[in-house]
Amino acid sequence: MHVDIGNALASVASPGVSRAALERLDTQVADAHERIERGMDDHEHGYEALNLPQRTDPDEIRTAVEPVADADTLITVGIGGSALGAATITNALADQSDTEAVYLDNVDPEWVSSQLDRLDLENTAINVVSRSGTTAETLANFLVVRDEFESAGVDWTERTIVTTGDAGPLRDLSDRHDLPSLKVPDGVPGRFSALSAVGMVAAEVCGHDLEALLEGAAAEAETLSGSLFECPAYAYGATTYALDQRGAGINAMVPYAESLETAAEWFAQLWAESLGKDDLGQTPVRALGVTDQHSQLQLYRAGPRDKLVTFVSPGETADRAIPETDVEDLAYLGDSTLGELLEAEFDATEASLAAAGRPNVRLELERVDEYELGGLLYGLEAACVLAGELYAVNTFEQPAVEWAKKATRGLLGGGEFEEAEAVAEKTSLRVER
């Protein structure tokens, strides 16, 4: 990915970061890079994610997927990092696949039933993904899906692939039924695992080029260096950190392509769950261009000066002419295409924020393909790792998500948890219709 931080400079925006401040920050980037390199060399927890381009074995994935490779539909049952990386890849490339990728990453009963009711289970495969193998939502949905297959008289054991840790209920299930299975790589937190089997089994079933994904990621890995001025990922990570330190506590991720909408959702988990610690962290907002120009842009341009907008340009795309019209006021559209309109809106919106002194950064892809996606995923992961070093937080753990899990288990009779008791003590002030 390419990064342009020009509109985040203090000469353009407030809050903004001066070139001199970036140069001072660059010494911290150099130190952080040394720490990151050490972590990668020693295969330390978390830093190991940045070794995935060399570590992930596409042949191992292809072999495991082979029994279900013919599926017309793939249901991935997972949540958080065990679903969003895969969804980012297959949703971005959906128009290049004959396989429908469905993601059950919520336990909304009406939605789950509506998804299952419409599928031809004879030609559907199940991709169950969970590092721990104990995530309630994933196991609950898997039990529902399995029951649906059994009710339809379809042997789920011939249609299921499992990606999980060395031990736990899913590993036991896989062993008990001799299911094709892959291992979640040690040392790689879920939100950093898109470029492993966690994210790439779905890509393989959908017929995407695993080698190109990893080559794009490897090329991004090659750019990691001791200076933000030589490394796009570090330029982004350092700039977002510097802007947060200067008041831009919100980062709106705005891809200008429907195919990259899920990438914004994946980024939101990566950024929030990695950096949201010790009362620190920048709030990611999922948005979409051009659509949110008619929704959130007013706030970005004229609301509180607490936001950075990250534009993502998809690069080359297929295009479509806008037909001529006899409506005089709209005649100018008839000479152009939808792609030209989108690109003009991107440039105009970027400039409108700069004109209002609102910081924004541009991430650029050459096009939306496996190679560029691999680079984007890796680049944002590396940016996040660098930002975590600058914040001096524990980038790779997520203790705050455990409280609600315990409360949930307690509420469902899965054990005695004081968190569940706290739920019953809720302070209420109801205003009823």
Ligand SMILES: O=P(O)(O)OC[C@H]1O[C@H](O)[C@H](O)[C@@H](O)[C@@H]1O
């Ligand atoms: O892969 P699993 O163990 O099922 O975890 C799935 C997700 O849930 C956890 O609570 C964390 O919030 C996420 O970082 C993780 O990706």
